[in-house]
Amino acid sequence: MTMRTRNLLTVAAALLLAGCSQNEITEMSPDANPAVGFNVYSGVQTKGTQTDVTALKTGFGVFAYHTNSQSWAAAASGAGPNFMYNQKVESSNGSAWTYTPVKYWPKDEEKVTFFAYGPHSTLSGSGVTVPAVGSITNAPKLTFTIESTNDAAKMTDFVVAKNDASATQDRTHVNSASGVTFTFRHVLSRLTFEAKPSVELSTTTGAKGTTYVMVRTAKILQSLSPKFYKSGVLDCADESWSGKVTATSDYDITKVLALADEKAIVNTPADQTSNKYDAVKLTSNTTPITLFTSNEYLFLIPETAKTGTGTTSAGDVTIRFDYDIVTVDTALGKGYAITHHTTDAKLPAGALKQGVAYKYTIEFGINEVKILTPAVENWGSEAPGNITV
Template identity: 30%
Template sequence: MRRLRKILFFIILSAWTLTSCEKDTGTETVNVPIGFSNNVTTATRAGDINNDNLTSIGVFASLTHGNFDATVSTPNFMYNQLVEKKNGTWQYTPLKYWPNNDSDKISFFAYAPHNATGVTPSNAIQKGYPSFTYTTPTAEADQVDLLAATPIINQNGGSVDFKMQHALTKVVFNVKSNDDITGKVITAFSITGAKSGTLAFHVPANDDDKGFGWTYPSTVTAETFTATTKSLSVPDKSTPEEAMLCTYFLLPTNIGNTFNITYTYIGIKGTQTVTLTNQPLPSLDKWLSGAFVSYTIGIDKKVVTATTESHPTWGNGGQGSVDGTIN
């Protein structure tokens, strides 16, 4: 008899589990799967992630009995769930379903690419909004255009449509010649900046609020990020075009950003090598989440001049300059 009661209990429990994520249509109860879609804002250059080349996202989701509560809610429904684009549609496994109780809500948080190099998610039992620590790869070639989505809070049906936004600052360096000396070649370049930071999600306060923000340790650890190129010819002064030296995706902070450059030129005594270190960058206040800032380094025999501008595609801002003298 005890065994029979256990079997009956198991059957009842199993039936509740199967129906708890179903929708009542009025005539019958059917499973309603949760589907995803994404839209990436303002991607324009090689290396940027856009709607066409985004292939994976990481999703956190909290199932709550009532509205999301930052004091107790955890990512108990999805934790760093891989969602992949396959054949033009977003797919994941195991498939999850909307709750059948209208008072139950699901809140979604996402970033991309899934498990990008340098991303360490908050743990699965952390209460409140999910977050992740990001440690920027030191090599230019290993850096990615990290995205984060505006949170979708207290949803009970429909499609989950993420608005993915650029989370880092895109920093592009171009070079040109400022004098009549020809044959300049850049042989090394690097930039120093913040090594790591933490991105935490929150409920947007207004339409301009992205729903996420960065914080940094009280003492920021600096790191050197190395450009891929080892030999880049600097366009002569007579050539109006600039040459692109490198593209970085860096943490949006103006703490400790300087650059180092080594280049050669042909002088009276033959090939001369010049190395400048810890050169300041202008307009660091433009390093915002989602901003696109470019610098042009003008090189002549005795002076290096760096000018900057921000681009409305990713952000807005002003211009500035700084000079570095070669001894």
């Protein structure tokens, strides 16, 4: 191996996430190819996360600062990304991480400090907005905006590499010969919901008397959600948030609902939309079902760090659901009775901690219309009268 080959800069990144309550993912590469990149493995199976090793293979962004002989601690306040700026690193074949143009290590005693985030972005608007190269001093500060088209299915799971003094700061060819190691961590809060009716309902499809709760739409209600933020600024130095901007309108999350066309039950065009009746059908009070499509979540800007207290009050974020109660009744002209309902689900206090995944169960109220024992008035005395014919 030539000295030229040995001095190629390699980048290592591997994620592992132990569980929903853990947000730290670790990338390692003992067998990195010094020419262009490294091999990636996941030491622990990921669990319910949107951004993992596989997702990052489409690209993550790297900022690198060449501080010569100075340490990052000494140089940070005046340093800019003069070695790499939003450099896209990807793995097209699943076995090696590549980037272009390839960079070479400076002299052995000269230091380079790295920051990384994912997924890689070159856009402004939804997702990550990267500041102009000339405007960055110290660690990069990235603006994050939740999906702005009211399409919650396109929400981004934003991850940032830990600013690690022993892994990403003051790297040299000597201490990083096998590659630079990034530990990516989730910096948003993740939410999902499951649901059940408040009473057990019959599961005999289409039978007379069968009742269903049909969840139709959902949205984050801006007027009742003071801790629902549309954007904020993430400091890669310590993963802290600042400059959070409260949303100014409702946020439709219907597109992440696990909707199915139930027009076989609700078969009247007047009750349908475009000849469909999309809903999440609930029948079991004992076994909640997920409201969201598999592997889709809400990713929201957190209220506090993971070690903080989260939201202060119940309802700091409120989600409004529209649902119908449908009862099959062949005696009726259209074969069923349908009533429309709205309920507001208030996230409990302590929600929206950074890097924490939440699963909430919602119980949709259903109250039987009961007929009480009737009271029958007495006829009373017969009134006399004559009829002349």
